[in-house]
Amino acid sequence: MSQWGHDFRPDYLELQVLHERWPGVPRIALTATATQATREEIAIRLKLAGAKMFVSSFDRPNIAYRIVGKSEPKRQMLSFLRTEHPGDAGIVYCLTRDSTERIAEFLTDNGIPALPYHAGLDTATRAEHQARFVREDGLVMVATIAFGMGIDKPDVRFVAHLDLPRSVEGYYQETGRAGRDGQPATAWLAYGLADVVQQRRLIDGSDGDLAHRRRLQTHLDAMLALCETTECRRTVLLAYFSERGLSCSNCDTCLSPPQVWDGTVAAQKLLSTIVRLDRERDQRFGAGQVIDILLGRKTERVSAYQHHELKTFGIGAELSEANGAASSASSWREGCWPCGASTRRWRSPTRARTCCAASSRSCSAATCPCRSRRVPGVVPAPEPHVARRPGRPGRPGPRGSRPPT
Numbered sequence: 001m002s003q004w005g006h007d008f009r010p011d012y013l014e015l016q017v018l019h020e021r022w023p024g025v026p027r028i029a030l031t032a033t034a035t036q037a038t039r040e041e042i043a044i045r046l047k048l049a050g051a052k053m054f055v056s057s058f059d060r061p062n063i064a065y066r067i068v069g070k071s072e073p074k075r076q077m078l079s080f081l082r083t084e085h086p087g088d089a090g091i092v093y094c095l096t097r098d099s100t101e102r103i104a105e106f107l108t109d110n111g112i113p114a115l116p117y118h119a120g121l122d123t124a125t126r127a128e129h130q131a132r133f134v135r136e137d138g139l140v141m142v143a144t145i146a147f148g149m150g151i152d153k154p155d156v157r158f159v160a161h162l163d164l165p166r167s168v169e170g171y172y173q174e175t176g177r178a179g180r181d182g183q184p185a186t187a188w189l190a191y192g193l194a195d196v197v198q199q200r201r202l203i204d205g206s207d208g209d210l211a212h213r214r215r216l217q218t219h220l221d222a223m224l225a226l227c228e229t230t231e232c233r234r235t236v237l238l239a240y241f242s243e244r245g246l247s248c249s250n251c252d253t254c255l256s257p258p259q260v261w262d263g264t265v266a267a268q269k270l271l272s273t274i275v276r277l278d279r280e281r282d283q284r285f286g287a288g289q290v291i292d293i294l295l296g297r298k299t300e301r302v303s304a305y306q307h308h309e310l311k312t313f314g315i316g317a318e319l320s321e322a323n324g325a326a327s328s329a330s331s332w333r334e335g336c337w338p339c340g341a342s343t344r345r346w347r348s349p350t351r352a353r354t355c356c357a358a359s360s361r362s363c364s365a366a367t368c369p370c371r372s373r374r375v376p377g378v379v380p381a382p383e384p385h386v387a388r389r390p391g392r393p394g395r396p397g398p399r400g401s402r403p404p405t
């Protein structure tokens with residue numbers, strides 16, 4: 001109701017008529033995964049505000065959470081399966097039907113038995129694939145989110161995501177299908193900039209109203225915050241559902257704490273380049289071109305657009321490409337921690353985990369003050385355009401870009 005009701009099934013939002021028509025009939029609302037805000041919305045929509053609420057712990061200590069940067073996703077996943085889960089049953093989630101087919105074929109070609117599952121398959125094929133997955137050992141199901149609900153297979157040893165989930169709720173629900181027998185299992189996710197661009201396009205194309213699209217954006221921001229965190233992933237995940245947890249010593253950030261650096265100056269250089277491109281040239285480019293400008297690389301494309309004449313050309317020569325990419329990513333992934341709301345304000349990566357309004361880590365998804373009030377004295381900086389309205393590959397963005405002169 002909370003998710004689909006706002007998008008393509010608005011009738012869900014009118015379910016309170018059931019109570020109005022049959023006031024004496026007892027009602028119960030059940031959720032698999034819901035934040036405090038979602039629970040409150042459901043209670044209000046269904047006119048259950050005075051009802052008792054029972055919430056169990058979201059902690060799944062036997063699941064090891066791992067999130068990696070996406071470079072060669074198929075190869076990365078193959079390596080993960082071969083080294084850590086040879087012969088194990090698991091689920092690989094993809095965003096599109098087409099990619100489930102391709103990945104299943106790729107795994108089968110590489111000696112790992114796999115089947116696709118998506119809503120585009122006919123009913124008989126879906127039923128057969130699902131039955132085989134439940135019955136057979138060591139079978140990998142490559143699926144869209146259409147797969148999983150109602151599947152009771154206790155020995156799923158891994159859940160892998162090749163595309164960024166739309167929300168932390170979705171991610172938690174999907175990874176929760178691993179290790180239901182209580183034995184060790186892995187939740188593995190590869191994500192990259194292209195995922196974010198893709199998700200934003202989906203949000204822009206959503207049928208819901210502006211408030212709904214903002215809600216989707218908030219969900220995506222929170223998911224990115226989970227991907228980008230340097231804290232224990234389990235703690236982050238639990239905090240999202242308003243539950244406290246201790247470092248788990250079982251996730252990737254606990255086992256291999258990432259190195260952090262103060263990227264304030266690097267980000268200022270990056271933002272300066274983006275603003276100059278916009279104001280002086282009326283152009284918007286992807287992260288790759290901006291990094292080339294910062295690093296002073298006179299590539300063919302830089303020359304074609306005369307970007308070597310920008311004042312910021314080469315001002316980040318001391319940075320590596322990874323630093324540039326990290327600055328680029330962190331600057332626009334910036335959001336309130338832990339509620340994930342976008343602050344539109346630059347903060348260095350080392351401080352990116354503080355709450356935008358509370359300036360402490362005391363806020364939660366439900367109570368975060370940044371959602372209800374502006375922070376006195378904070379002037380929001382413009383968000384880099386590369387993330388918000390990216391251009392198509394090989395050309396600058398859509399807003400009045402000039403051809404090379």
Ligand SMILES: [Zn+2]
Nearest residue numbers: 232248251254
């Ligand atoms: Zn941890």
